[in-house]
Each structure stands twice: as C-alpha cells, then as structure tokens.
Amino acid sequence: MPQHPRTDRDHLILALSYWPTGATNSGWRSRSSSLDGIFDPGLLAETARTAERGVFDYFFWGNTEDSSNANPGGVIRNAFQFNGFAAASYLAAVTSRIGLIASVNTTYSDPYLTAQLASNVDHLSRGRFGVNFVAGAPGGAAHRNFGHGERPDHADAYVRAGEFLEVFTRLQDSWSDDWFVGDKEGGRLFAPEAAEPIDFVGTHFQVAGPLNAPRSPQGRVPILHAGTSEESFALGARYADVRFSPYASIEWNRAYAQRNRELAVAAGRAPEDYAFVVGANIYVGETRARARELFNEVQRNLVERFSPVVVGRHLGLDLGEVRPSERVIDVVDPTALPADGTGRALLDEFAGIVGDHDFTFDDLFRFAANKKNFPVVVGDPREVADWIEAGYVSGAFDGVKVFPPFMRTAFADFVDFVVPELQRRGVARTSYTTETLREHFGLARPGVLRRSAGSSARPAVAAAELQGVNA
Numbered sequence: 001m002p003q004h005p006r007t008d009r010d011h012l013i014l015a016l017s018y019w020p021t022g023a024t025n026s027g028w029r030s031r032s033s034s035l036d037g038i039f040d041p042g043l044l045a046e047t048a049r050t051a052e053r054g055v056f057d058y059f060f061w062g063n064t065e066d067s068s069n070a071n072p073g074g075v076i077r078n079a080f081q082f083n084g085f086a087a088a089s090y091l092a093a094v095t096s097r098i099g100l101i102a103s104v105n106t107t108y109s110d111p112y113l114t115a116q117l118a119s120n121v122d123h124l125s126r127g128r129f130g131v132n133f134v135a136g137a138p139g140g141a142a143h144r145n146f147g148h149g150e151r152p153d154h155a156d157a158y159v160r161a162g163e164f165l166e167v168f169t170r171l172q173d174s175w176s177d178d179w180f181v182g183d184k185e186g187g188r189l190f191a192p193e194a195a196e197p198i199d200f201v202g203t204h205f206q207v208a209g210p211l212n213a214p215r216s217p218q219g220r221v222p223i224l225h226a227g228t229s230e231e232s233f234a235l236g237a238r239y240a241d242v243r244f245s246p247y248a249s250i251e252w253n254r255a256y257a258q259r260n261r262e263l264a265v266a267a268g269r270a271p272e273d274y275a276f277v278v279g280a281n282i283y284v285g286e287t288r289a290r291a292r293e294l295f296n297e298v299q300r301n302l303v304e305r306f307s308p309v310v311v312g313r314h315l316g317l318d319l320g321e322v323r324p325s326e327r328v329i330d331v332v333d334p335t336a337l338p339a340d341g342t343g344r345a346l347l348d349e350f351a352g353i354v355g356d357h358d359f360t361f362d363d364l365f366r367f368a369a370n371k372k373n374f375p376v377v378v379g380d381p382r383e384v385a386d387w388i389e390a391g392y393v394s395g396a397f398d399g400v401k402v403f404p405p406f407m408r409t410a411f412a413d414f415v416d417f418v419v420p421e422l423q424r425r426g427v428a429r430t431s432y433t434t435e436t437l438r439e440h441f442g443l444a445r446p447g448v449l450r451r452s453a454g455s456s457a458r459p460a461v462a463a464a465e466l467q468g469v470n471a
C-alpha cells in the first residue's frame with residue numbers, strides 16, 4: 001500500500017501533457033505519427049476522448065511565451081500548441097469527466113484577467129478546470145513579446161508570482177456561494193452583498209475587485225505549480241494543490257515530497273492536500289522490441305542536435321571539440337562521476353535503455369534533446385506499469401503525467417496497453433468515481449475565505465509579508 005499521506009483519493013493521478021507534435025522534438029517524423037489535423041480541434045477532441053477512455057484525471061497544456069528561434073525543436077512544438085484556456089473551453093463541451101488544466105506565466109500575465117478566465121472555464125466545464133502557474137524559465141526572449149524591456153530578475157519574478165496568486169485566490173473568494181436570488185417580483189437577480197472588493201495593494205498589482213464573474217463550481221480551481229528554487233517551494237507550499245515535480249529516483253522523490261509537504265504544513269495546510277505528479281516520456285509497445293524500435297526511430301529522426309555545451313555541463317566537461325562519432329566511454333568514465341550527479345544519472349539512464357554504455361556522443365546528444373527534463377521509460381506494458389507502480393506505491397509520487405513522443409498512437413497505446421495493467425494491479429481507477437477536478441484530486445470544495453471574515457486559514461497577507469514568504 002502507498003506509504004504517503006492519503007486523502008479519500010485512492011488512485012494514481014493520471015495526466016496527459018498535450019503537444020500536437022508530441023512531447024519530443026523529432027517524434028512527429030515517426031512513421032507511426034499522424035500529422036493530420038495538428039492544429040485542428042478534431043485531434044484535441046479525439047485525444048481527450050482517448051484520455052477519458054483511460055479514466056485520466058486531467059488533460060494539460062504546457063506553454064511558453066518565448067517564440068524566438070533559439071530552440072528550433074521547441075518552436076515546432078510550441079507553434080502548434082493551443083492556448084490552454086481556449087482549448088479547455090472547447091474540450092469542456094465535448095468531454096464530460098476529465099479535468100482541464102491551462103498554464104499561466106505569472107511574469108507576463110494579469111491576475112484579474114486570469115481569474116476571470118479561470119472562473120468562466122470552470123463554469124463552462126462544470127467544475128473541471130485548473131491552472132498551472134509558472135514564473136517562466138530564465139534565459140528566454142519572452143519579455144520581448146510583452147513590452148518588457150528585460151526579463152525581471154528571479155527574486156522579483158517570484159515576488160510578482162506571490163502577489164499574483166494571492167490576488168487570484170482572493171478574487172475567487174470575492175463572491176459568496178449564495179449569490180443567486182432570481183426574485184423577479186422583488187427585482188433582485190442576485191444579492192449585491194454577495195460580491196465584495198478585495199482591495200489588494202502590492203508592489204506589482206493593485207486590484208480592487210470583486211471579480212466580474214460569480215463564484216465558480218469548484219469555489220477555487222485547483223492550482224498546480226512547477227519550479228526548482230526555494231522561492232518556488234515557498235510559493236507552492238502556500239498555494240499549490242499539485243506540484244509538478246522532477247523525477248530522479250524513488251529515494252530522491254520521497255525526500256522531495258516529504259520536504260515540500262513539511263513546508264505546506266508550516267504554511268498551515270494539511271500534508272495530504274498537496275500531491276506530487278512527475279512527468280515521463282513513455283515509449284510503450286506490445287513487446288519490448290517494439291517499444292525499443294519506436295524509441296530508436298525517434299532518436300534517429302532528430303534534425304538538430306542538442307548542444308554539447310548542455311550535456312558537457314552535466315558531465316562536468318567541455319565537449320566543444322568532441323567528435324560526435326566518438327564513444328562516450330572512451331572519453332568519460334561513468335564510475336568516476338559523482339554518484340548522485342546529473343551526469344552520472346544521464347549516462348546510466350541511457351545505458352539502462354540501450355543495454356550498455358557502448359554509445360556515441362551523437363547518440364547521447366539526441367537522447368538528451370528529446371528527453372528534456374523528464375525520465376524516459378521504454379518497455380512493454382508490464383515494464384512501464386512496473387515503473388509507475390513502484391514510484392506510486394513507495395510514495396515517490398502521487399501521479400504521472402504522460403508525455404507521448406508523438407500523436408496519436410503513442411498515447412492511445414499507453415491507454416490501451418498500460419492503463420489496463422495498472423487497473424488490474426489496483427493502482428489506476430477503472431471508472432470515474434468523482435465529478436470535479438478537485439474531487440479527482442481528493443480535495444474538498446473550499447468555503448469562501450475573506451479578510452473581513454478574519455479566517456485564520458487564509459489570513460490577510462500584506463505585500464511586505466508576501467515578500468517574506470518568497471524570500
């Protein structure tokens with residue numbers, strides 16, 4: 001049985017990260033990939049129905065606000081990604097159970113508009129919407145698309161993110177649940193006192209409120225968050241229901257979840273209300289050989305190579321002069337690398353998939369480019385289910401977000417081969433037992449918390465205090 005705290009959620013959270021061209025840079029070139037309708041609502045609808053067939057908890061749209069040409073593979077993926085609010089509005093009408101989660105970059109977005117959109121899509125989906133808040137990856141050119149002279153520094157981006165989430169949360173509570181009156185005779189459509197201003201004054205935002213939308217079905221939509229810094233941990237501990245987490249190993253992830261749950265407890269929350277979902281690039285075939293074939297094909301098809309600089313940084317070496325055809329073990333002794341470092345982990349992960357350390361730098365650059373920051377799992381349905389079950393049962397994570405290497409079959413095969421295996425093992429749900437996204441996560445619907453109500457659960461937070469939280 002799982003060893004970590006549990007709510008009444010008794011199942012593995014299953015999620016899909018939707019990228020019309022697949023989550024890899026080169027998967028779209030696979031013989032099995034379908035390019036029909038990559039920017040067509042038909043593919044969205046079909047994929048969401050496939051996910052509902054697999055009793056998935058949520059459908060997720062990642063985002064990037066950087067449209068510069070710095071990363072050619074990234075441009076291919078991002079140009080065909082729908083904005084999550086737009087796509088979720090559409091899927092709200094053609095699906096019935098799956099949760100829908102859009103990503104918002106707090107550095108470039110507006111909290112009032114975001115709260116209005118979130119409330120609207122939560123109404124349109126009858127309580128199935130959520131938002132993933134990110135402060136945005138450093139080093140990109142996104143600021144040039146939003147009229148910002150330069151990107152704010154890291155600390156300031158997180159101060160802004162803290163204020164953003166406070167405004168977002170308070171606006172969702174700016175209408176009480178009993179807003180509707182509907183009294184035609186008396187001329188009262190809604191109770192005016194049901195909506196209260198929030199009068200937030202911060203460094204980055206001054207927002208009066210109330211929201212121009214009545215309280216949404218979930219009261220507050222679930223919040224997801226991802227990031228690697230202490231500022232990100234503090235923000236998530238205060239606001240996030242689900243943390244999108246890196247994956248390193250069962251031990252590392254158990255410690256990661258425990259540490260973040262402790263931070264949530266220190267912020268006044270229950271540890272079991274904070275879930276941890278890891279992403280994984282999953283290549284599954286009916287046989288291991290078929291899965292390997294898919295994996296090899298996607299690696300072979302990469303057009304641009306991952307910069308040797310990035311792989312070199314992991315290995316602690318300058319690889320600028322290395323010949324791509326050179327064997328890695330002729331240059332690097334994996335056993336001499338720090339046992340808990342990212343370089344050793346990268347080499348061991350790749351060796352685990354291809355069977356030994358007999359590979360070239362070209363192979364390794366391709367692997368790193370397609371892998372991005374997520375683990376790569378290649379195998380038959382039982383092997384993939386073994387990896388998921390081991391992490392779930394040991395408390396390393398509460399859920400898995402599947403990054404299929406391409407559409408459509410790579411995801412359908414996960415649903416048709418791996419999900420039944422997880423269901424047989426009692427890890428995944430066999431049917432939807434809950435209605436809203438909050439309920440899928442095992443979270444209760446929150447009451448309205450107002451500053452004026454003097455609630456201790458969410459006390460008034462001054463901008464200065466927020467800076468303290470984010471420090």
Ligand SMILES: Cc1cc2nc3c(=O)[nH]c(=O)nc-3n(C[C@H](O)[C@H](O)[C@H](O)COP(=O)(O)O)c2cc1C
Nearest residue numbers: 062063134135136137226227228229232244245246
């Ligand atoms: C697992 C994970 C997933 C992420 N997904 C996104 C994303 O979809 N869009 C985005 O703009 N940033 C994404 N990020 C970047 C974070 O938002 C964050 O801005 C970045 O890591 C820098 O902040 P940090 O110093 O706290 O890590 C992700 C980060 C992690 C660790």
